Ligand SMILES: Nc1ncnc2c1ncn2[C@@H]1O[C@H](COP(=O)(O)OP(=O)(O)OP(=O)(O)O)[C@@H](O)[C@H]1O
């Protein structure tokens with residue numbers, strides 16, 4: 001059954017057509033890689049899914065609701081249900097690693113002792129237990145990426161969206177993170193991943209959506225990275 | 228909004244205040260300056276009105292009845308007539324006993340004070356007249372000069388003016404000057420307050436502007452508007468509270484140092500500023516708290532509004 005459905009979605013910024021007539025269906029438990037050249041529109045699709053941007057035309061149905069019609073007051077509740085790893089991390093510069101991850105639970109009004117347990121666990125999972133009290137500007141790119149991942153995972157979301165989660169990582173770390181995403185996917189979470197990394201896509205042997213100039217040019221069930 | 232969120236929001240506000248301490252300091256100082264300006268004008272106003280009240284009270288008139296054979300009925304009738312005058316606010320009859328008590332209160336030398344007894348009391352009875360408008364005190368004086376009162380009014384006195392035209396002109400000038408100072412004080416005060424509100428608004432806007440990316444991220448993580456906005460409001464309230472404390476300290480220290488000098492100039496009316504401050508402390512704290520809390524809450528609400536709109 002589809003959890004996310006994009007129906008004839010287009011996005012224009014003024015005269016620039018960034019996405020053109022995209023129709024995609026993502027099912028529960030799928031692992032989808034969205035690949036394409038820089039500027040192909042991968043991040044834009046993610047922005048539409050997080051409601052940072054509204055499509056110029058078309059509908060986006062998530063769990064049966066058209067998210068383009070969400071009221072501003074419903075938006076926070078929708079965002080708490082999805083986990084997103086942003087290409088530029090979007091960590092809070094004034095909060096340390098622990099606080100950044102905890103914030104995602106604090107906004108949902110979790111009790112403090114529960115937050116503590118979960119944050120410690122998820123930071124262990126991404127291998128950052130030794131950096132708990134450092135601020136983002138004191139971390140390496142890869143470490144920041146892990147904080148972003150930890151924050152996205154903290155809710156145990158049913159949908160995990162990852163924009164270039166391995167962009168800053170060396171091959172060993174890349175593979176660790178991919179392992180992690182793979183494990184999360186196996187527990188039933190829909191994972192949508194954008195990447196440039198050919199090796200990653202080829203080894204996954206999962207569904208690949210190839211984009212070019214704002215259009216979907218191929219959508220293979222068990223694809224490889226071909227451009 | 229439950230108790231846990233309130234605690235959390237307060238904690239965020241306090242932590243943010245500390246982590247942005249330089250901006251916080253700037254905002255707090257701006258707020259302090261505003262409060263000092265406002266308090267200065269309020270204190271000026273209070274002391275000027277105290278001075279002018281004290282001058283006014285010296286312009287009250289007293290009528291003495293040296294002739295003890297005049298009946299009290301006649302004096303009280305005169306008091307009634309005076310009361311019906313439009314410029315007369317209050318008429319108080321001072322009996323011989325009261326005159327004695329007053330004398331013994333003022334006369335420090337006990338041997339002299341004890342000279343006056345109930346049996347030997349040469350002190351005259353009198354009427355103390357408070358006027359509404361000291362500038363028209365001559366009307367009252369003219370009223371007393373009417374021939375029908377000639378046999379009872381023995382002496383009419385005005386403190387400070389003591390009938391001298393020259394003195395009267397000076398006091399009248401003093402009164403109109405204080406009146407002008409009060410009015411001008413309010414005018415200048417209001418302008419200063421408006422200017423400082425603008426500056427504070429900009430300072431708070433700056434503190435929020437530097438963190439607009441943070442606000443964006445908070446929204447993406449799923450924080451609702453209250454959860455984003457209120458820590459900023461808490462932070463601004465903290466500016467206000469600290470500013471109140473700093474300005475109160477500054478005022479008390481300044482008055483403590485300035486008071487001896489003020490005494491020299493204002494001896495005639497003897498205004499004690501430390502006393503005045505103690506007397507009006509509650510009022511000043513309340514005023515400062517109200518103003519700083521209103522300004523800070525208002526400014527932070529306004530400043531953050533545009534970043535919350537998506
Ligand atoms: N706010 C905007 N205004 C105008 N053009 C925009 C805006 N945002 C994105 N674009 C354009 O949309 C196109 C697609 O951008 P997008 O970020 O989706 O690319 P991408 O596929 O994620 O690339 P990359 O692999 O480099 O991350 C780009 O050409 C970009 O310049």
Ligand SMILES: [Mg+2]
Nearest residue numbers: 042043087163
């Ligand atoms: Mg991108």
